[in-house]
Amino acid sequence: MIKLDFEKLREDFPIVSKVIYMDSAASSLTPRQVIEEISRYYLEYRANVHRGVHRLSQEASEKYELAHFKVADFIGANSEREIIFTKNTTESINFIANSIELDNRNRNEIITTYLEHHSNFIPWLRLRKKGFIIKLLKPKPDGTIEIADFEKLISNKTKLVAVTHVSNVLGNVVPVEEMIKISHNFGALCLIDGAQSVPHIPINVKKMDCDFMALSGHKMLGPTGVGVLYIKEEHLNDVEPFTFGGGTIEDVSIDSYKLTRSPERFEAGTPPIAPAIGLGAAVDYLTKIGMENVLEHENKLSNLAFKGLSEIDNVEVYGPAENKVGIISFNIPNLNPHDVALVLDNIANIMIRSGHHCALPLMKEILKRPNGTARASLYIYNTIEEVKKFIDAIKEISKI
Ligand SMILES: Cc1ncc(COP(=O)(O)O)c(C=O)c1O
The missing domain is CATH 3.90.1150.10 (Aspartate Aminotransferase, domain 1)
Structure with a gap:
């Protein structure tokens, strides 16, 4: 090192x-390096992405796409298709909460914890309206999570476990790898709130084996206005996009549409181009360190x-x-x-x-x-x- x-x-x-x-x-x-990269976009190749055949649009599209590759490498994802740019961690978590359906009453439980930021708490509480049961894992008085307590809550009825990797109040690292393994043994999905871990500790989503991860660019040297939702490749076709519109389709007729591949499938409308390019530069900066x-x-x-x-x-x-x-x-x-x-x-x-x-x-x-x-x-x-x-x-x- x-x-x-x-x-x-x-x-x-x-x-x-x-x-x-x-x-x-x-x-x-x-x-400065991140700010300069953002300025370069505004001063040298300011254009929309995936829309034009002209040179500026091509350059903007390439740089925007490159940011997906950089983030994928940084968190150890399989491919850039697993990296969706959102507004922030909050939007990334709401994205998944919005896409979850109660398709099986025998699997209607969601587990989250008392440690969570409201962003990884309210979206799940809200799902009680759809018929989900929310179970809460209680940490010890110092905020640490005991795996034995988690094992008492999880069952074959658990649909999803949503847990923070690092508490934003106490800074403690939660044993998410073990929790993910146990969740998968019960057939449950696992979403990790990486807002406070990705900026500070080496992360490899593949090794971790989480199904979803959410993070924010502005907490890891990047600009405000861009977050990331990691979706494991095998779920890309199952997750319903949060928003629909320009850029997300392969074809549209007067009574139907066919969605294109990820990440475009999930990034409707003009995306956060400059912030995403800035996040790419932030990732370069952290990687260099x-x-x-x-x-x-x-x-x-x-x-x-x-x-x-x-x-x-x-x-x-x-x-x-x-x-x-x-x-x-x-x-x-x-x-x-x-x-x-x-x-x-x-x-x-x-x-x-x-x-x-x-x-x-x-x-x-x-x-x-x-x-x-x-x-x-x-x-x-x-x-x-x-x-x-x-x-x-x-x-x-x-x-x-
Ligand atoms: C653990 C955790 N999750 C989620 C969030 C929400 O992040 P954002 O406001 O960027 O959506 C924060 C912000 O402090 C956080 O610390």
Whole structure:
């Protein structure tokens, strides 16, 4: 593994010279290289894709298609046909939730967990209207999932298991590989919310063997406006598109239509061309660094932050200490988490997230903190010095 100069790569992110950014789980910063690639599209070959025979349209189509290949390689998919560009993780999950039909009353259960972001929770709850039964897997008080608890819930009635790979509140890595294997043994499908894992740890969907994965470009150095839905090849013909229209068909007559192959089949209308090309550049950037290096760097920072916060008397830190990415949730018991975030911005120029992080079931039922938590989330551009400043600032705020 080539060692990287993480100090040097900060030059690619002009914002880090102005603030200490610790809110990457909400949205990461974007390096110059990605912005330049997007600018190139607008300045040099701005045209629609898959529509024109002229040179600009051809170039835009090639670059847009190339982005599918890059993402496929990055997550270890079999082919670019398995990569569908959506707006974000939320849309990718809704895509599958929308396509699921109750075709067999003997298989009418969906399992999700108390750990989930609302994006991987509400779309399944909503399916109760279609007659599905939603079962909820409860983590331990520190947010870890026990396989034995999962085995108590799954059965031959389970149609789909929808679970996050990494908690956006606690940062812990969920044992999804084991869960997928068990799901398949029971004939159930498995959807993985990869919004907080794909930006931080090496991912191989083929090895993992999930049926679907959802992720967001804006959390992995890409621009906003593009997400990914991975659909395993064997399901491509079974999944009903979420939207229909231009670009999705092979033929249309006055009373019928024939859909074309994936990914066009699923990407109706003008797609997010510039964001997808930007995501391709973000994937190049992360690949150049190496995801093993990303994880190692983050673990170093995150261990320091976790230990530092845990040693402060008046601070509660949530989640396990190990097997996690750089997300740390905490509270100073007498203060509202929003106040902690505001003071941190005012006194130390540090940007963190506060509140329920779109994970109210976890906040209410597991952490028992309905006001939420303060959350620091770290990425490749953060440094040991920044983490030390953060710990010192929290020490000061805890004395308020
Ligand atoms: C685990 C998880 N899932 C889903 C989402 C939703 O992502 P988006 O807002 O990009 O759709 C987030 C966003 O924070 C997340 O952390």
